[in-house]
Each structure stands twice: as C-alpha cells, then as structure tokens.
Amino acid sequence: MEILGHLVDGVFIALEPLNIMLMLIGVALGLFIGAMPGLGSVNGVAILLPATFLVPPASAMIFLAAIYYGAMYGGAISSITLGIPGASTAVATTFDGRPLALKGRADLALVTAAVASFIGGSIANILFTAFAPPLAQVALDFGDPEIFALMLLAFATFVGLGGDDIPKTLFSIFFGLVMAAVGLDIMTGEPRLVFGDITGFMHGINFLVLAIGVYGIGEMLWTIDSTRGEMTMTGAVMTFRGILKSIRESISSWKGMTIGSFLGFFVGILPAAGATPGSLMAYGITKMVNKHPEQFGKGHIDGVAAPESANNSASTGAMLPMLTLGIPGSPTTAILLGGMVIWGLQPGPLLFTNQTEFVWGLIGSFYISNFFALAVNLAFIPLFIWMLRMPFTVLAPMIFVLSVVGGFAATQDMHDIWLMLIFGLGAYLLRKLDYPVAPAVLAIVLGPIAEPKLRQSLLFSSGDPMIFLERPISGPITVIAIILILLPLFGLIRRKLRGTKPAAS
Amino acid sequence: MRRAEIITAGLMALLSIYLMFKSAELNIGYIKGEGPGGGFWPFWLSAGMLISCIWIAINWYLKKSPPSQSEEKYLDSYGLRMLLLVGGGVTVFIALTHFLGFYGAILLFLIYYIRFLGRHSWPVTLSISVITPVVTFLFFDIAMRIVLPKGYLEPLFIPLYDIFF
Numbered sequence: 001m002e003i004l005g006h007l008v009d010g011v012f013i014a015l016e017p018l019n020i021m022l023m024l025i026g027v028a029l030g031l032f033i034g035a036m037p038g039l040g041s042v043n044g045v046a047i048l049l050p051a052t053f054l055v056p057p058a059s060a061m062i063f064l065a066a067i068y069y070g071a072m073y074g075g076a077i078s079s080i081t082l083g084i085p086g087a088s089t090a091v092a093t094t095f096d097g098r099p100l101a102l103k104g105r106a107d108l109a110l111v112t113a114a115v116a117s118f119i120g121g122s123i124a125n126i127l128f129t130a131f132a133p134p135l136a137q138v139a140l141d142f143g144d145p146e147i148f149a150l151m152l153l154a155f156a157t158f159v160g161l162g163g164d165d166i167p168k169t170l171f172s173i174f175f176g177l178v179m180a181a182v183g184l185d186i187m188t189g190e191p192r193l194v195f196g197d198i199t200g201f202m203h204g205i206n207f208l209v210l211a212i213g214v215y216g217i218g219e220m221l222w223t224i225d226s227t228r229g230e231m232t233m234t235g236a237v238m239t240f241r242g243i244l245k246s247i248r249e250s251i252s253s254w255k256g257m258t259i260g261s262f263l264g265f266f267v268g269i270l271p272a273a274g275a276t277p278g279s280l281m282a283y284g285i286t287k288m289v290n291k292h293p294e295q296f297g298k299g300h301i302d303g304v305a306a307p308e309s310a311n312n313s314a315s316t317g318a319m320l321p322m323l324t325l326g327i328p329g330s331p332t333t334a335i336l337l338g339g340m341v342i343w344g345l346q347p348g349p350l351l352f353t354n355q356t357e358f359v360w361g362l363i364g365s366f367y368i369s370n371f372f373a374l375a376v377n378l379a380f381i382p383l384f385i386w387m388l389r390m391p392f393t394v395l396a397p398m399i400f401v402l403s404v405v406g407g408f409a410a411t412q413d414m415h416d417i418w419l420m421l422i423f424g425l426g427a428y429l430l431r432k433l434d435y436p437v438a439p440a441v442l443a444i445v446l447g448p449i450a451e452p453k454l455r456q457s458l459l460f461s462s463g464d465p466m467i468f469l470e471r472p473i474s475g476p477i478t479v480i481a482i483i484l485i486l487l488p489l490f491g492l493i494r495r496k497l498r499g500t501k502p503a504a505s
Numbered sequence: 506m507r508r509a510e511i512i513t514a515g516l517m518a519l520l521s522i523y524l525m526f527k528s529a530e531l532n533i534g535y536i537k538g539e540g541p542g543g544g545f546w547p548f549w550l551s552a553g554m555l556i557s558c559i560w561i562a563i564n565w566y567l568k569k570s571p572p573s574q575s576e577e578k579y580l581d582s583y584g585l586r587m588l589l590l591v592g593g594g595v596t597v598f599i600a601l602t603h604f605l606g607f608y609g610a611i612l613l614f615l616i617y618y619i620r621f622l623g624r625h626s627w628p629v630t631l632s633i634s635v636i637t638p639v640v641t642f643l644f645f646d647i648a649m650r651i652v653l654p655k656g657y658l659e660p661l662f663i664p665l666y667d668i669f670f
Contacts, residue, residue, distance in 0.1 A: 054649050165570050167560035171517065174553040178524055181550070185531065185543035192543055193527050217595060224591060225584050393623025394633060400595050400618075401611050405641055408607070409651045417599055425592055432579065433510055433572045451546045459540030 003133055006356065010364030013357060014062065018055065022063040023365060027373045028380075030070020033087075035078050035384050036395065038223030040087030041071035041275075041315070042332045042438070046211040047402050049339050050409040057343035058358045062365040064339065065319070068332050069121065069369050072275060072312045073377045076113035076304070077384050080106055081234050084227070089275040089311040092283040096296060096303025103299050106236035111246035112301055113308040114377045116257045120309030121370040123261035124268070124316035129363060132352070136324040139349035144460070145467050147348075148453040149474035150327045151446050153481040154271030155439070160484035164436040176440035179205050180447025187455060200415030207338040207444045208410045209420045214437045216403030217424025220396050222431055227392070238382050249301070256286045256302030257309045264310030268317025272442055274330025278314030279307035316366060323359060324349055328445065331438040338445040342410075509579035510572040511565050518558035524551035590622060606656035608638040 013019065033044035044067050052060035075090025080097035093113060100109040142150075155173050159166055182193040183204025194201045260282040267278035286306035287296045296303050318329030319336075326347035328334035340347050351359050377384075407420045427437050461467035468478045525548055532542025533549075565573040580588065594617060601610035615634035619625050645651045647669050655662055 051644070051649075053651070165561075165564075167557040167564065168570075171554055171557035171561070174550045174557060178547050178550045178554065181528075181547040187540075188531075188543045190531055190543050192531055193524070193547060195527070221588070221592060225587055228583060391623060391625070393625065394619055394629075396591070397615050397618035397623075398633075398637065400598070401614065401637060401641070404595075404599060404602075405607060405611075405645065405653065408653060409645055409649065412651070414603065414654070417602075421596060421599055424595075425588075428588075428592075430513065432584075433506070433513055434570065454546065455540045458535070463535045463541075 003129060006133075006360045007129055007364065009357075010360030010362070011367060012364070013058070013361035014364035014368045019059055019062050019361070019365065020368075022055065022059055023066045023369050023372055024376070026063040026066025027070040027073075027369055027376050030067035030072075031074035031077070031373070031377060031380075031384060032070075032387060033067065034071030034074025034076075034090070035086045035388055036074075037078055037082065037084045037086055037227065038219060038392070039399070040075070040089060041068045042330075042335065042441075043215040043219055043399075044071055045332050045335050046208065046215045046441075047399065047406050049208060049335060050406040052339070053409070057340070057345060058361050060339070060343065061336065061358070061362050062369075064336055065362060065365060066369045066372070068315050068336075069312070069366070070373050070376075072121075072308075072315050073114060073117045073373050074384065075311065076117070076308050077110065077381065078388055080109045080113065080304075081236060081385055082388065083234075089279055089315075090307070091276065092279045092307035092310075093304055095283060095307075096298070096300050099297065099299035100301070100304065101234040101236070105299070106234050107238055107242055108246045108249055108301065109304050110236055110238075110381055111243055111378070112250035112253060112304045114374060114381075115247055115250045116253065116260065116305040116308040117312045117377075118370060118374040119257045120261045120264055120312035121316060121366070121373070123309075124265045124313035125363075125366045125370060127262075127265050128316050128320055128366065132320055132324055132363070135320065136349040136352040139325050140353075142325070142349070142473065143457075143471075144453040145457045145471050145474040146477065147326070148450060148457055149468055149477040149481065150271060150321075150325055151450045151453070152468075153477055153484070154327055154442065154446065156481035156484035157270050157272040158436075158439045158442070160487040165434050166488055168433075168435045169439055172436050172439040173443045176210070176443025177447045177450070179210060179440075180207070180444045181451065186448070186452055198415070200413060200419075203413075205419065205444070206411050206416060207335070207441070209407060209416045210423050210444045211335055211338070211441050212403050212407045212410075213420035213423030214427040214441055216399060216406075217421060218427030218431065218437065220399050220403075221424070221428040224392065224396060225428075225432075236381065236385060243378060250305070253301040253305035255290075256282075256305035259286045259289070260306040260309030261313045264313030265317040267310075268314030268329055269320050271321055271327045271329060272331075272334075272439075273314075274318050274332070275311040275314040278317075279311040282306040282310030319362075319366075322347065323351060323362075326449065328442060331441055334442045334445045506572045506575035506577050506579050507565075510570070511562060514558050514561040514565065518555055518562075521551050521554035521558060525555065591618075594618060594622070602654060602656065604656045606658045607653040608642060609656065609658050611638045611641065 033039045045064050052063055075087040076093045078084055078086035079090040079093040080101045083098040085091045085094050097109045159169050182201055185192045263282045264278040267273050283306050286302050287293050318333045321327045321329045322333040322337050328337045337347050407417055431437055457467055469475050528544040528548035528551055531544030533544040534542055536542050564570045568574050598610050598614040612634050616630055620630040645653055
C-alpha cells in the first residue's frame, strides 16, 4: 500500500503544469525523432540533454523519459509507411508492418502499433512500480564488488546478446572505458592520459562529447551514406471512424501484445540489452508460438503488435536497473544516467530513500506520458507522415547545428567540440566496418563509476581478484557475466562439432 | 573493404599501444596499502584493446568477418564525396565558430548545406538559415544564460544584450 501512496504522490508531481507541458513536448518530439530514419531515442536524448539544463532535474528527466517513450511509438510510423525502420528499436516492425501497408492496410498497422505500444507501456509501468522499490531495497546492501560485478554483466550482455562481431564489441567497450579514464585520476589526483599535454584533456572527456559525436555527427553521416536518395512512401488514409474500426481489429493481436509486453520488460531489465533485442526476440517468439507461422512476414497483425509492445515495455524495463542499481538497461538509459550525474544526483538504490520526489515523480510521469503518447500518436499520424516528407538535406544540417551547439552548452569548451567531431568521423568510419558504437557510449558513462569500485574492491581484498567470485551476491553475477561472454564461443564450438556452417538467421 | 579492415585494425592496434605507454606514465601495478595504481585500469584496458585488434586481424586472415570477405569498396565515390562535402562542411563550420562565433557560422553552414548540397530554393534556405540562429540565441544566450562565443561579431550583439539583460 505504501507503494500506491508514493505512486499517487508521483502522479501529482507529474501533473504539475511545467511537467505536463514538458511531457507533451517530449512525447511529440520523441514521436518525430522515432519516426525519422536515422534518429532514434538515443540520438534524441543525447542531442537534447544539454537543452534540459534550463529546468530542474526532475522535470528534465521527465522530459527525456517522454522522448524515450515517444520514440518507441514513433519508430513504427516509418517502419510501416517507408519500410525503413525509424529507429533500430522498430526493425522488427518492418517485417510485417511494411507488407500490411503494401496491402493497403497501413492504417490498421499504424493503429495496431499505437495500441500495442500503449499496452506494452502500461504493463511495463505496473511491473516497474511493483519491482522497483523491493529491488532498490535489496540493492542497498550492495558493496563495491557487487556493483562492479553488475557492470561486468552489463558489458557481458553486449558481447553475448549484442549479435555484433565479438572482438569489435570488446574493442568498443575498452575504448569507451579508456576514454573515461582521461583526466585527473579520481583516487590520487594525478593527471592521466593527457595527450600531447593539451590542457583540454585535464578535465577529462565528458560522456556527452562522445555520445553527441557518435549519435549526432557519426549517425548523420552514416544515414546520409546508407540511404542514398530516394525512399518510397506508402500513404495511409486515416479517419476517426477508420481508427475506431482498426482499434477493434487490433485487439485480435492480444497474444502478440501479451508476449511482447512481458518479454520486452524482462529483456529490458537486463543491463545494456534494451529495446532493440527485446523487440526482435518478441517477434521471434510470437511467430514460434503462432499456429500459422508461415503467415508472418506477409502482413500478420501479431507481427506488428509483438515488437511494438515489446519495445515500449523494454524501454520502461531498462529504467529499472538504471534507477535502482545505477546500471543502465540500454544505451539511452546510459545517457540518462550520465545526465543524472551532471544534475548532481547519485544514481543507485539510495535515490529511492533520498530523492523520493524525483523517483516517484518520474514513475508517475511514465503513466501519464503513456496516455499522452497514445493520444498524440493517434491524433497526429497524418501530420507525422507529412513530416516524414521533410527532406533529409534540411533535417541533417539542423542536427549538425544542434549537436555542435548542444555539445558546447554541455562543456563550454571548444576543445571538446573538436574532440566531438573526431569521435563523430571516427564512429562513422569504424561503423562502416561493423564496429558497434553503442558499447563505447555505455562504457564512457560507466567507466568513472566502475574504476573506483574495482580499485576499492581490490584494495579491500589486498589485490586478490577472487573477491568478485567469493561474495554471495557478486559471485553469481560474475559467473553469469562470464557465461554470457562465453555464450557466442559455445555456439561456435557446437557448430564446429556438428561441422555445419552458421545458419543465416 | 578487405584492405580497409586490416588497415583499421592496424591503426587501432597502434593507438592501443600508444595508450598503453601513456597509461604506464602512472603506476600500473599494485601499491601496498593504496590498491592498484593510477595507471592500472587504463593500462589493462588498452591491453584489452590491443588483444581485440589482434583478434580482429586473425578473423581477417581467416576471412571470418563480413568486411574481410567483402569485395566492395570501403568508400566508393558517393561515400567519399559525401564525407568530403558533409564531413568537411561540419569541420569548416566548427573552424568558423572561432572567427565568426556560433551564430555567424550557423548561418553560413546552413546556407551552404541547404542551398548547395540540398539544392533547395533561396526562400527556403534563407528562412531556415536565419530563423535557426535566432531561435538558438533566444534559447541558449537568453533563456539558459549559456553564452555562446561570438568571435569577431561580438560588437553586433551589444545592442541585443542591452535589450535582454
């Protein structure tokens, strides 16, 4: 009951006029960002984070969370009407959403996506409210070795479930962690990795410099290079009556929605996994348990409902470890976590006892934003489709300008802007060779937290690394992390033994 | 693509070695009573980067990663042109902020991009190029009180400061 009391308080905080306005703007911006190919929640949150220094931290967080939420709804719009995922989280939505649109049922696909997103968000909100306080309670007992083991788990998830080239993922993680180590050593105060004695490196590399470089500049270059010109747009006829009819029709995909909502939430909780794997897994499992799996890929409504409910659910799930443990559940929440540090909030279980207004206001806003996102989405689908016609040659330069200005606003040092450009160009060139960039961003956020934990743990154990395996909580977490890292290796050995080539899935 | 893969791995390996040396300027071992030294963490992470690069090189040799099998060009003529025009444009944009300040540079960059790369009409180009810096000024300099550098255009802003501050 205590939780319900907190929740009601939180909803009231979320309903303050400033917060309502920010939620509406955030949701609308998020829908747009999600719908625009080349921009996803992580880009939007990274580029717009500096703009939130204007409002108090709680409102800033509510605004950014609304963007995150809205982007999950918005991704479906371009997946369906353009056949190009608006964000990586909506990749699975193209599988069946696009065929439905080509059959002339774009309206059904869009409405199903919106309804599924709403259901996914609602179920995830309830699960979040139920799980977060007890988890935070448990996490209060975590010491340095436990926190470090959890970070290890976050990186292991990337290696084991990311699906990218393993050495390249590892390279990306290590690179991000080294960049986080630049500046003054936190424990001894000695200058460290100050390249060429340039004073700009003395204050370290702000995570936003890497995040905006990678997700603003690098991602734009990548999108311009990979889309190369024309996209074909499938229109959708939306009338009030048609929407009501489609809502009724979309209920038939309740199975996909249920699977997506629950699976998405639990995949989202996994450190670093986030909404993209969540939605892909939900699609796979819904197809597997369906009586007519052969209809998937040709415009099955469950194929839209499952990934769309899963990506919303996972985005809320990803907030759970961020708020309770201080470990981000996805690349976007990694940036939110970095933002919390800038605002002077100490992420971790203590938030629930020391910053109840912040935490519960945010949780309350999840519920409200979810309604707003559904309403704005359904009401303005035609507007978003119209906006998708905005030429990329107008959007791209605006993003570049926002990235540079936002980057400067965050650190107020031109040195960092140049560094951001180098990271952006580097990210584009490396990404062409399949180097994943998200692990590096996660690493630069977690680096400054992970290093002191490791050093303190080792000091505590007088240099014996077994401390991570011997303690009752950190032990199992470390073991799971090691298994996750070795997971792809097991698959490799099994295939070798069977003598077959890897299946092209 | 295949050649680019190994060249990149080689360059990244060199970067890793440089980072290892740079980290070794601090103590990378265990100091009794103080825990691991300041260079310990970045040194071993850089070593991890180096090992990853070697692993990438082995995969390249065994032709196991997609780029190492690809016959496609790493940067074809479109990619190269795009990198020079867009990447170069952003570079010049940032360089210009040192002289013309953010607002002058934004104006020129948007005109360059929208008119000359995007081939949009002058009315579209000019309206976006003028509105964007104005909105940026109102948001950052006025609302957030984050003063963006003005370069040599500083005198032009003095009347504006008089109005708002």
